[in-house]
Amino acid sequence: MSKYWSSLVNRTDPYVPGEQINDPSIIKLNTNENPYPPADSVLQAIQHEVGEALRLYPSPSVSGLREAIAKVHGVSQENVFVGNGSDEVLAFSFMAFFEPGKKIRFPSITYSFYPVYAKLFNLDFEEVSLNHDFTINTNAFYQSEGGVIFPNPNAPTGILLPIEQVEEIIFQNEANIVIIDEAYIDFAKESAVSLVHKHPNLLVIQTTSKSRGLAGLRVGYAIGNPELIEGLERVKNSFNSYTIDRLAIAGATAAMNATTYYEEIIAKIINTREWVTTELVKLGFRILPSQANFVFISHQNVKAEFLYTKLKENGILIRHFPKEPIKNFIRVTIGTDNDMKIFVRKLRQILQSTNP
Ligand SMILES: Cc1ncc(COP(=O)(O)O)c(C=O)c1O
Incomplete structure (x- = not known):
């Protein structure tokens, strides 16, 4: 806050983007980027x-x-x-x-x-x-x-x-x-x-x-x-x-x-989204029907905020919005097949450790 700010600055409530972490070992599934390189x-x-x-x-x-x-x-x-x-x-x-x-x-x-x-x-x-x-x-x-x-x-x-x-x-x-x-x-x-x-x-x-x-x-x-x-x-x-x-x-x-290259990677991402959806159902998640390059999911027993923290500890970044009525959901960007296999495996381990 500064007395030199204009009224325009005073009324702003800036957007907070998803974390951009510069660590290549992190699996980054938090800002809906494409996991494949440009053509x-x-x-x-x-x-x-x-x-x-x-x-x-x-x-x-x-x-x-x-x-x-x-x-x-x-x-x-x-x-x-x-x-x-x-x-x-x-x-x-x-x-x-x-x-x-x-x-x-x-x-x-x-x-x-x-x-x-x-x-x-x-x-x-x-x-x-x-x-x-x-x-x-x-x-x-x-x-x-x-x-x-x-x-x-x-x-x-x-x-x-x-x-x-x-x-x-x-x-x-x-x-x-x-x-x-x-x-x-x-x-x-x-x-x-x-x-x-x-x-x-x-x-x-x-x-x-x-x-x-x-x-x-x-x-x-x-x-x-x-x-x-x-x-x-x-x-x-x-x-x-x-x-x-x-x-x-x-x-x-x-x-x-x-066009051809992008049609191919879009098709790949959609296929991966469908595979992840099936796996998440098996793990007890509710999944909203996604037509995007991410899924929005909620677990019947385990809190979203806990999943966000545990996944982060395991090197996977996803997005959680602490706001009603979506505070028990997490948003997960669709990564490569390999990213998503690791995501599903870690998620299974986290769920097992909370529900032995
Ligand atoms: C719904 C929606 N609109 C617009 C954007 C902005 O995209 P960009 O500024 O990268 O084109 C995003 C980015 O996440 C988005 O989710």
């Missing part, structure tokens, strides 16, 4: 960019990368905005489309950055409770005062809202923006991108951090009607002309083009 072509493109050209600013319009993203999604460049991680795209979207004094809605259990941005930008918000089975209560999002945002699949539950229900929320909020945060959609089915041409109030946000294994490069993007994209450009260009550096542009463009 070779991505690493080559970045290496190729390391050179004399770094003395020059990168492209402010990022048009090559936007074109590559547009091609993957069957839209045009005018439908695409790129930012420094989807976190930045989310922050710009809160600024561009939500209005102080008009309450926005998001689920009570969701990505914890949303209330952080709402406070930063002085926005009023309503947190909509989930249904008892942790699904999103669709009707409660109709006719919002100031707009809607939710992740699909939701985080940290991993549950996917079917596309028909997503579309109904968009339809029932014609006067306002609906933002669908699809950080994990590549591990699920049915992106809402196909609805963008039908609904001018829809903005879909995706990232290269999860399915494309580039959390360290910081590239996220939004897809929507050209007027919405222009709104985001205006915010960005009032803030920082060059949010995406040359290495990120080169790497992310190559990643958008490496």
Whole structure:
């Protein structure tokens, strides 16, 4: 606290990211990173960019990368905005489309950055409770005062809202923006991108951090009607002309083009998720039906906080949110098959030692 802080700083309640521990012996299953490396072509493109050209600013319009993203999604460049991680795209979207004094809605259990941005930008918000089975209560999002945002699949539950229900929320909020945060959609089915041409109030946000294994490069993007994209450009260009550096542009463009490699690793992660789910059921866990690269699980007899601590002592980092009604759940990122075999084995030992 300082008397020199502005009122903006005084009202902030910063987001706390999952622990980033620099110890290669730790099995890191706490921040939903991809356990597989980026495609070779991505690493080559970045290496190729390391050179004399770094003395020059990168492209402010990022048009090559936007074109590559547009091609993957069957839209045009005018439908695409790129930012420094989807976190930045989310922050710009809160600024561009939500209005102080008009309450926005998001689920009570969701990505914890949303209330952080709402406070930063002085926005009023309503947190909509989930249904008892942790699904999103669709009707409660109709006719919002100031707009809607939710992740699909939701985080940290991993549950996917079917596309028909997503579309109904968009339809029932014609006067306002609906933002669908699809950080994990590549591990699920049915992106809402196909609805963008039908609904001018829809903005879909995706990232290269999860399915494309580039959390360290910081590239996220939004897809929507050209007027919405222009709104985001205006915010960005009032803030920082060059949010995406040359290495990120080169790497992310190559990643958008490496479709076959990414399809393979996504399929591998989904297979591992299904295997882990079966094993966890045998160990007595309740597992919410995940369509993401993580599972959200709760044990019938053993407390989540205890499991978090014991796993950490055993060199495995997972995420625990000490908040009702999810305080007895842990979120576990899907790692490689080998990571997950070790995870299941250690978990079995921990459960046996508490229940001899
Ligand atoms: C739901 C959701 N949205 C957005 C993000 C941010 O991703 P990034 O800024 O790495 O693109 C995350 C990261 O964990 C997330 O879980």
